[in-house]
Amino acid sequence: MELMTPPLIVKQPKPIEKETADCHKPHIEVENLNLYIQNNHILKNINMAIPDKSITCIIGPSGCGKTTLLRTFNRLHDDSVDVKITGKLFVDCEDIYAKDTEVTHIRKKMGLLAQRPCSLPMSIIDNVVYGPRIHGVRGKRKLYEIARHQLHAVGLWDEVKDRLKSPASKLSIGQQQRLCLARGLAVEPEIILGDEATSALDPISSKTIEELFLSLKDKYTIVLVTHTLRQAKRIADYVAFMYLGELIEFGTADQVFNHPKHKLTKEYISGGFS
Amino acid sequence: MKRLEEKIFKILMIGSTMLILSVLLYILFVIMKKGLPSLSWEMISQIPSGGFYLGKEGGILNAIMGSLYLIFFSVLISLMISVPVVMYLNFTLRRKSRLAAFARLTFDVLFGIPSIVYGAFGFTVMIFFGLQTSLLGGIIAISLLIIPVMIRSIDEVAILIPSELIEATKSLGATNYETIKVITRQLLPGISTAVLLSVGRGIGDAATVLFTAGYTDSIPTSLTQPAASLPLAIFFQLSSPVEEVQNRAYAAALILTIIILTLSFAARYFSRRLSKNKI
Amino acid sequence: MLKGRLLKDKIARHYMLFATVVSIFVLFLIGGGLLYKSLPIMEEKSLWTLLTTSNWRPFKGDFGFASYILSTLFVTGIAIVIALPLSLLTSIYIIEYASPRILRAFSSVVDLLSGIPPVIYGVWGTLTIVPFISEKLAPHFVEFSTGYSVLAGGIVLAIMIIPLIISILMEVFGAVPKEMREASMSLGATKWQTVKKVVVRKSIPGIVAATVLAISRAFGETIAVLMVCGNFTDLPKSIFDACYPIPALIANNYGEMMSVPQYESALMFAAFLLFFIIVVFNVISRLVLIQIDKRYQL
Known part of the structure; x- marks a missing residue:
């Protein structure tokens, strides 16, 4: 699995185990997805298709199930006893909730950027190359190049190049969030998931992250949960509006923001409720 | 009226604090006063000659080495059990798992079981396998005693690991085992504290080794030979009619106390220092 | 590569489960073992006698606790x-x-x-x-x-x-x-x-x-x-x-x-x-x- 070719040219990585060669489905496709926590019906019959190489923002009032939906994409609910999921979720045409689907390679396809940055308890450079390392990349130089490249990509290189060996926890929150992004990119994902990834950051850091998303979207499929409408307006290509566990409307940013079909959507984007 | 009650209780509280503090310090004082005069190089570098109960010559090297052997191997065995157990309960089983709840209850109960019961049980196990009192028997009994101590103490820290850290690692495509390796780093301060705690508990306990490790004048050279230990050195030699032998008991008591205090200091130092590098 | 990692994961999982089960089992082993060992005396004397009498002459067979x-x-x-x-x-x-x-x-x-x-x-x-x-x-x-x-x-x-x-x-x-x-x-x-x-x-x-x-x-x-x-x-x-x-x-x-x-x-x-x-x-x-x-x- 010699994936790590020279830096600075990020290839569109190939999925490791492509189920069908002629896959024409959208990158992520959700079919009749239902999710229950204990007996509460949290996600109600979600159907959506997230297109390749674009930014999709999931918006909606808090408690509507945005984050829960995002976490179904890389099966982070696996560890909770009381969560039941029915329906199908295809990533590259592979049903990730099928019985025999192996979870680590699904997760490898997706980088997750959590609400608060969570650096692993190791040095800056080790954080970035953690993913490649566990996926089998060896060699000091190679790993260093990966780190350099990814830190460049998130604009962190110049800030940290002199202290790559110091603990990641010493960085500021904004820097840590970018480090987490670099760490996610280093496993060469196809998809980036962001769970209110800028909400804990100061305005300048969140602007940096937003710009990063915009620059990354021609290579990656990006799905963001966001609480701020303005952010969605600034960066989204597609918008999904959720309300009380249901997907109310899904469309291009232009269509959802300027010509919403549904009354609830209209109210929400005009600030009628939050 | 209100004020009076508060005043009375305040006096009682200050009184009991002073009492407790002075008694505890008095214990240290007595142990030092009795032990210091008998503590010499000869005491810690020689084994007793002429029998530990009556022989006037020699020291307690047999007990020191015996205790070190016993505790070293017990801690090693306990670590090999405790760390995987804690990892399994916290990071492999799903949250709110019934098995985890049951396991924690079991370890709490095991923690409360008196050391003499572990000793008696270890003894029956030894008889079952046809073993004599031996270093191995002592190691088994002490391991049984400290495994619950260790599990509970590591578990206490493991529970605090934020689930974000686990998710961050897993969403990079790490397997459960690889995630656990990352978490282990984070847990190192907790594990070292647990080890120090268990060493303290294991090295000072007399009732577990009484039946299982036995007592001897010499230093064991194999797992099947009996091994002396510091607590038993104190216990047996204190009841001797010979003054020199009693002095060996006092010296052993002082050494044991010093070991325990050093461990406590180290544990405090560790948990303070290492927690700085935590996230 | 992935296979190797999954195998390691599996082995680790099994070992952890094994350690957990064994250490839980210790409790029952201790209880069972001691009970088994005390059966002979309990067959000879009733539990009541053992617990309520206070004659203790082991060499004559009196055991009151x-x-x-x-x-x-x-x-x-x-x-x-x-x-x-x-x-x-x-x-x-x-x-x-x-x-x-x-x-x-x-x-x-x-x-x-x-x-x-x-x-x-x-x-x-x-x-x-x-x-x-x-x-x-x-x-x-x-x-x-x-x-x-x-x-x-x-x-x-x-x-x-x-x-x-x-x-x-x-x-x-x-x-x-x-x-x-x-x-x-x-x-x-x-x-x-x-x-x-x-x-x-x-x-x-x-x-x-x-x-x-x-x-x-x-x-x-x-x-x-x-x-x-x-x-x-x-x-x-x-x-x-x-x-x-x-x-x-x-x-x-x-x-x-x-x-x-x-x-x-x-x-x-x-x-x-x-x-x-x-x-x-x-x-x-x-x-x-x-x-x-x-x-x-x-």
Whole structure:
């Protein structure tokens, strides 16, 4: 699995185990997805298709199930006893909730950027190359190049190049969030998931992250949960509006923001409720 | 009226604090006063000659080495059990798992079981396998005693690991085992504290080794030979009619106390220092 | 590559499961093993006879545990009666009233001393408490006491478990949120009222848990008690008489027990008794704690 070719040219990585060669489905496709926590019906019959190489923002009032939906994409609910999921979720045409689907390679396809940055308890450079390392990349130089490249990509290189060996926890929150992004990119994902990834950051850091998303979207499929409408307006290509566990409307940013079909959507984007 | 009650209780509280503090310090004082005069190089570098109960010559090297052997191997065995157990309960089983709840209850109960019961049980196990009192028997009994101590103490820290850290690692495509390796780093301060705690508990306990490790004048050279230990050195030699032998008991008591205090200091130092590098 | 990683993961999973199951199983193994070993004596004598008679003549086949059981209960009872109020008062003072500097100093002392092994307390007890009782205290009450007595056992145990109780209680009281105290004070309650009605009330589950742990520890303590309580098989008539708790019985007689067949069984029965009482006590107190927790959450 010699994936790590020279830096600075990020290839569109190939999925490791492509189920069908002629896959024409959208990158992520959700079919009749239902999710229950204990007996509460949290996600109600979600159907959506997230297109390749674009930014999709999931918006909606808090408690509507945005984050829960995002976490179904890389099966982070696996560890909770009381969560039941029915329906199908295809990533590259592979049903990730099928019985025999192996979870680590699904997760490898997706980088997750959590609400608060969570650096692993190791040095800056080790954080970035953690993913490649566990996926089998060896060699000091190679790993260093990966780190350099990814830190460049998130604009962190110049800030940290002199202290790559110091603990990641010493960085500021904004820097840590970018480090987490670099760490996610280093496993060469196809998809980036962001769970209110800028909400804990100061305005300048969140602007940096937003710009990063915009620059990354021609290579990656990006799905963001966001609480701020303005952010969605600034960066989204597609918008999904959720309300009380249901997907109310899904469309291009232009269509959802300027010509919403549904009354609830209209109210929400005009600030009628939050 | 209100004020009076508060005043009375305040006096009682200050009184009991002073009492407790002075008694505890008095214990240290007595142990030092009795032990210091008998503590010499000869005491810690020689084994007793002429029998530990009556022989006037020699020291307690047999007990020191015996205790070190016993505790070293017990801690090693306990670590090999405790760390995987804690990892399994916290990071492999799903949250709110019934098995985890049951396991924690079991370890709490095991923690409360008196050391003499572990000793008696270890003894029956030894008889079952046809073993004599031996270093191995002592190691088994002490391991049984400290495994619950260790599990509970590591578990206490493991529970605090934020689930974000686990998710961050897993969403990079790490397997459960690889995630656990990352978490282990984070847990190192907790594990070292647990080890120090268990060493303290294991090295000072007399009732577990009484039946299982036995007592001897010499230093064991194999797992099947009996091994002396510091607590038993104190216990047996204190009841001797010979003054020199009693002095060996006092010296052993002082050494044991010093070991325990050093461990406590180290544990405090560790948990303070290492927690700085935590996230 | 992925296969190798998944295999490692699988092996690790199995090993962890194995370790967990084995360590849980230890509890049942101990219970089962000791019970099995004590079957011979239980077949010969009824449980009732074993527990309620106090004749102990191993070589004639008399095995009555009553005096040992009573001794254990007396010693544990005295220890708790002394230790609990002192620990409560002290930890309340340290957490609520004392300055942060005293708090820090005191908690270091308690931390350091809670690790001191029982045998050290035993040595200290024989050197100080025993002569004190025999020379100063007992003459006021009884004609003669060697000092090796129920009271000596109780005091030594009490001092041994005090650091243990205090270190738990300090944590428990410290965990009561500051806002709760402030809320009470801002309603016009005095410091003491706040302590009594808010801090202590809120901490009841913790206090119960600390007491349970202390009782378990005192109940099964061997060496420290063995060294100061005289080890004399008879029903103690006063707290200045010698007594003989179960753990001491086991510890003292393991050497000769192999020579008489029932003797071994009787001692293993004693060990099983300790085991059984501790397990039942812990499980019950756990259930009680869950109930208390539920009530306090509302």
